[in-house]
Amino acid sequence: MTDIIxxxxxxxxxxxxxxxxxxxxxxxxxxxxxxxxxxxxxEMSCGTCHVYVExxxxxxxxxxxxxxxxxxxxEVRECSRLSCQIRVSxxxxxxxxxxxxxx
Amino acid sequence: xxxxxxxxxxRLLDPHWYVTEDYHExxxxxxxxxxxxxxxxxxxxxxHWTLTRHDHIKEYLxxxxxxSSRWDTRVPVSxxxxxxxxxxxxxxxxxxxTTDNPLHDLYRRPINKHFSVPAIGRMREDIESLxxxxxxxxxxxxxxxxxxxxxxxxxLRVIMRLLGIPESDWAYLRENTARWREPADPRxxxxxDRVKTAxxxxxxxxxxCTELAMQRRREPRDDFATVIGNLEIDGxxxxxxxxxxxxxxxxxxxxxxxxxxxxxxxWLFLTHPEQRRLMAEDPxxxxxxxEEVLRWTTPTRNRLRIANAxxxxxxKRIRAGDWVVAMLPAANRDEEVFENxxxxxxxxxxxxxxxxxxxxxxxxxxxxxxxxxxTLFPRLFEVMPDIEMxxxxxxxxDTSATGFATMPVTFTPTELPARS
Numbered sequence: 465m466t467d468i469i470x471x472x473x474x475x476x477x478x479x480x481x482x483x484x485x486x487x488x489x490x491x492x493x494x495x496x497x498x499x500x501x502x503x504x505x506x507e508m509s510c511g512t513c514h515v516y517v518e519x520x521x522x523x524x525x526x527x528x529x530x531x532x533x534x535x536x537x538x539e540v541r542e543c544s545r546l547s548c549q550i551r552v553s554x555x556x557x558x559x560x561x562x563x564x565x566x567x
Numbered sequence: 568x569x570x571x572x573x574x575x576x577x578r579l580l581d582p583h584w585y586v587t588e589d590y591h592e593x594x595x596x597x598x599x600x601x602x603x604x605x606x607x608x609x610x611x612x613x614x615h616w617t618l619t620r621h622d623h624i625k626e627y628l629x630x631x632x633x634x635s636s637r638w639d640t641r642v643p644v645s646x647x648x649x650x651x652x653x654x655x656x657x658x659x660x661x662x663x664x665t666t667d668n669p670l671h672d673l674y675r676r677p678i679n680k681h682f683s684v685p686a687i688g689r690m691r692e693d694i695e696s697l698x699x700x701x702x703x704x705x706x707x708x709x710x711x712x713x714x715x716x717x718x719x720x721x722x723l724r725v726i727m728r729l730l731g732i733p734e735s736d737w738a739y740l741r742e743n744t745a746r747w748r749e750p751a752d753p754r755x756x757x758x759x760d761r762v763k764t765a766x767x768x769x770x771x772x773x774x775x776c777t778e779l780a781m782q783r784r785r786e787p788r789d790d791f792a793t794v795i796g797n798l799e800i801d802g803x804x805x806x807x808x809x810x811x812x813x814x815x816x817x818x819x820x821x822x823x824x825x826x827x828x829x830x831x832x833x834w835l836f837l838t839h840p841e842q843r844r845l846m847a848e849d850p851x852x853x854x855x856x857x858e859e860v861l862r863w864t865t866p867t868r869n870r871l872r873i874a875n876a877x878x879x880x881x882x883k884r885i886r887a888g889d890w891v892v893a894m895l896p897a898a899n900r901d902e903e904v905f906e907n908x909x910x911x912x913x914x915x916x917x918x919x920x921x922x923x924x925x926x927x928x929x930x931x932x933x934x935x936x937x938x939x940x941x942t943l944f945p946r947l948f949e950v951m952p953d954i955e956m957x958x959x960x961x962x963x964x965d966t967s968a969t970g971f972a973t974m975p976v977t978f979t980p981t982e983l984p985a986r987s
Contacts (some may be wrong), residue, residue: 503684505629507927508676510934511683529676536680567688 482552489548582751594897613646615890619897634872658812718829726821731790780810827970832860856913862920
């Protein structure tokens with residue numbers, strides 16, 4: 465288990481316990497984090513689990529497919545990721561996942 | 568003593584069995600008594616498994632490694648094998664619905680960004696003006712057929728304009744798509760033969776889409792057909808064959824399902840005035856109302872997958888090559904998941920219906936379908952506050968499509984009011 469830290473749009477911080485191997489998107493859903501919907505279940509088709517994150521392990525990079533889906537989103541940054549593509553592990557301890565403002 | 572299922576088995580894929588709502592009771596019985604049911608379907612000409620429980624169907628949809636989509640996405644009109652030549656000619660070999668992974672993702676992933684929730688959200692104003700255009704055409708008449716004039720026109724115009732297909736060809740494509748997708752319908756069945764009707768419709772759509780692909784390859788335009796033609800896999804643009812498969816998938820999926828969900832949705836509001844009032848009083852309920860319309864209606868009734876290996880599934884032994892059919896309305900009315908499942912309740916939350924499927928083949932156009940319905944429903948009742956049915960609507964005769972063939976309504980003729 466690893467505590468995943470979500471920073472909401474208003475600056476508040478929320479910690480949700482994530483099971484190793486599960487995705488950050490699913491962890492957010494379990495914790496009821498507003499702004500993370502994960503409508504497609506992790507198939508990279510909906511774009512509703514967008515986060516800004518820095519400090520991920522070096523081997524956790526966007527795939528080409530993820531980069532393309534991110535192109536369709538508003539306010540994409542260099543550090544944008546789809547949280548359905550990030551696996552929970554001990555390496556995420558202390559990493560902050562910033563959630564964009566919900567629609 | 569075991570139940571004699573033979574009567575039920577021979578009806579489960581019969582289009583004429585679905586012209587009333589009685590099938591829901593049979594699905595409920597299957598859920599209770601034999602949720603993974605070996606179906607000796609001699610009427611159809613092939614025996615198959617029938618799944619009816621929500622949790623089982625969800626598991627099946629998510630496990631694309633065990634359950635292959637290679638034969639078809641829905642139960643086809645005939646159980647006969649398609650030869651490789653036919654599979655190629657009709658685009659099944661590269662269609663996004665009928666390819667398994669790893670091939671499937673090569674086709675699906677590059678297009679997802681065009682249908683993501685934010686990408687479709689940017690179409691809101693376009694859809695609003697399109698809805699107003701359609702309602703404006705009928706508002707002054709005082710009567711119309713909701714299916715043909717409103718619910719059918721909306722997705723037709725959306726998809727045809729998106730692809731850049733000239734208006735002069737819309738009627739031809741609509742007619743042949745209907746033949747292909749709903750071939751038992753007495754309005755267009757050819758020689759009383761469903762199989763022949765579906766083939767003719769499908770082939771006509773495919774030929775048209777091939778022409779369209781060649782034309783856009785020669786002369787690119789500012790339309791989505793050109794966007795598809797410019798999609799690249801491993802650095803190469805899609806072939807004409809691959810383009811055609813995409814166009815036909817968008818036409819087939821776009822025209823029929825949204826029309827059916829929309830017409831039944833309007834009927835649900837007309838027959839549940841208290842739910843209609845709730846939606847009118849609180850625009851925040853529109854999104855949930857659309858989900859409930861989708862759950863209650865389940866515009867596409869079944870899914871087909873082929874088992875890839877021998878395995879045990881909730882107490883039954885499924886063999887490699889077995890056909891496994893999932894009945895989505897049965898999942899969407901599962902009392903283990905939905906309280907009072909037959910009730911139409913727009914405040915239902917959560918509402919984990921399976922109307923768009925789930926997993927890698929989950930409906931590509933779902934955000935668009937949701938936007939179309941969410942735009943139309945409140946606006947229609949604002950424009951036609953006294954709308955009422957002049958005749959009972961009739962259900963489409965089809966194994967898989969749940970919707971109305973016609974739904975005549977009357978209302979006080981009016982001019983389209985400005986949007987507030």
